[in-house]
Amino acid sequence: MTHPHLPTSSETAAEAFRKSPVTGRMLIGGELVESSGGAWIECVNPATEDYIGKVPKATEADVQQAVEAAEKAQVGWAEMPMQERSNCLNRLADAFTRHADELLMLEVADSGNAITSMKPDLANCVERLRYYAGLGFELQGHTIPGTSDKLHLTLREPYGVVGRIIAFNHPIAMAVHGMASPLIAGNTVVLKPSDQCPLSAVRLGEIAREVLPPGVLNVVTGDGSAGNAIVRHPRVKRLSFIGSVRTGMAIQRSAAEVAVKNISLELGGKNPFIVFPDAPVEKVADAAVAGMNLGLQGQSCGSTSRLFVHDAIYDAVVKAVAERYKALRVGDPFDWSTQMGALNTRAHLERVQQFVASAKSEGARLVAGGERPAGKTFEKGNWLQPTVFADVTPEMRVAREEIFGPVLSILRWSDVEEVIAMANSVEYGLTAAVWTSDITQALRTAKRLQSGFVWVNGVNSHVRAVPFGGYKNSGTGRERGIEELYSYTEEKSVQVFL
Template structure:
């Protein structure tokens, strides 16, 4: 699908910034080209917010906050449900737009709007559950706590699921009575503009605000004195930059960052399911552009050779790079030229460090894909934990396979990285499963499963994989503070 073949009604009609219930041109008049990574060709332009635009959006959100905080929780829930219904209605065109702008397959993105709608409905139902407690103080005193909303919340979202992250991340802060400013990813901003068109007007002016921009925009959000909390889904370097800037005003942060996640297979694993779990866990569908990807696979020596062979055989059947907007495509492109270069660099590093390239390692030969940022599903074997490819997040379709025999050495290798987001354990023994879950140092663990998210189950990491939890009740409380009230009779 070339730029001139974009179906009618897919692109946003507006190309401004949405705040205070209205569309505004960026104050400096700057627009940046946004591309279709399938063909490396310009789709359209998107507005670039600078610090003055951020100030205007934050002030609009700040003005809307008192009335929104005073809105009864049940009514706030109604607004969220209305937004969820609109998302479901437009799920397919929204998926097509994201696919066009970030290179992920439309068939996989089709679930994103529904997942976001699920989140909106989940938090809508929890709006009345933001409860405090009474604390016994003896006669003469009545002591209780209330959870109060913070004020203006700024949320920066990632390019791999822009629509899903933006819509889902509106839910908890709005349910808790905060107003929100969302920043779109600069690589794929279009679905956020479309989201603003679809749901912005549902909420009172200033309650839900949407900006596009690059580093200056995010930096200004983290710096702004009226922003009470900043959150990010993104990479570790960006997370560190946000946290440093937020420290100047002692702003709390919620960070969902990268991962170098391990899949650990014991000798008694169900081998057929394991092979599927390994291929599925790497998220090759998204070209590995997923923070939860299990990019380090630890196979017990007794099953190592046969499983590796099966994985290499299954990969090309399951994931072949193709045009992302084609519903039959099972693996899309990387989001940008920079991301493609990064993947190529890591493949070269893997070979240099002595890894054995057993699958992929290059751009596909298909002439239909020659202009885009495509890369084959890639597997390295004979990996050592000290290698750079075994330590650093690639955010691309590159998997490292390790052979293990000693369990203590295994866990030392698994936990010997700076990350701690997810982990996947494969065994049919209940004791082994629980012991392994205890030993892995991550925020999220799958047993005989990989990649799946469950609404209501806390998602987030430890170490450099982030701070805080999302997609659960705890996310709601992330956007409140505890106020203690003591009444003397």
């Protein structure tokens, strides 16, 4: 990769990328390569629409080469003592830390996300690598009581080659998180970042090349055709995907046509935030901002985008939330005072704007945002103000479909049975939040919500080792804990006759 120079005091980070766009290459078998087809994907800064770099557009032949390289490396990697694999991941964490500033620049420039939201992602990457580097020693089998003349035991063995296809909203975090557990379990990885934000992943490939044995990690950049080539490769038995429900379903169908595969999916969310009448209005309003992940412009599957507020405090909460959304600072993603940046692509911005128009036409009341910010700064780029609709009803499109943008819907309720039914009425079931001082009511509600992760009197908080994943069409499988580590192994039973 040709590297962006860190900005001087006389230039902005955006100008630095404009002057020095990056050229990334794929990592296949320990070598940095271009596409065998010669094509490239151009990368654009979502905030300025400037060209900032390019990465190869992989062909099916490139994917085939990557899988072959991964398969070749896997036997030796799996036979390596656990301590040595652990040391490799810790060395990668060290190298990642040394390049953190550069990776942060790439993340912000390529994604449009606010730097204040991207900075913690890099710290989480290092923590994730070190966590799984240590957790590998817990990859243990069992002995099972039987008869005195036989010994029954189980072993945990890697699948082989793992395909990991990731989304655009947390590019580097999803890349690192997706490789840590498969690698410590003895698998090798073929990673495909989103074609909308690939720059940090190719730089990660360069860093990993100096630390990991050739072929253990392979980074393939490309569009959906490259992803489908990974999905359909018969030697990739284990797949993991983060993205939309529609694409997740397509992956299941496509994979099933060629082989039986183990597939984990983290898909969309239309997450409920239920507020009981005894909840503190000001804290709820603060949480309504925090839960939307506005540093990512609401582009997060875990965002609590449906705020269900009890009649008794509805008007007060709407007023407090609207005030906070209007006060949010939208601007240059590289500015440390910015609270919300630019949406990832023009096409996605237009899609979110369609939701805003739909809400207005269906009778929702716009109480904040809904427009492009005013001023010269926002003449170019994919900008939208943080947006809040009140008087939303469950049948409206903004209350049913995942928007994946900075649009919050506030719904009214008065009966507990009614609000639980409304919360569970959509196809998604990823996260949820319940706010009340009545712990019995909180736990009863949490148990009845069809969501894989529920916060009580909190939002948007994740702790290492706590499983994360969705119910219903929000996905399959769990990540972030020992369950994830086990999911990248197959269990073998061995019976020994004494």
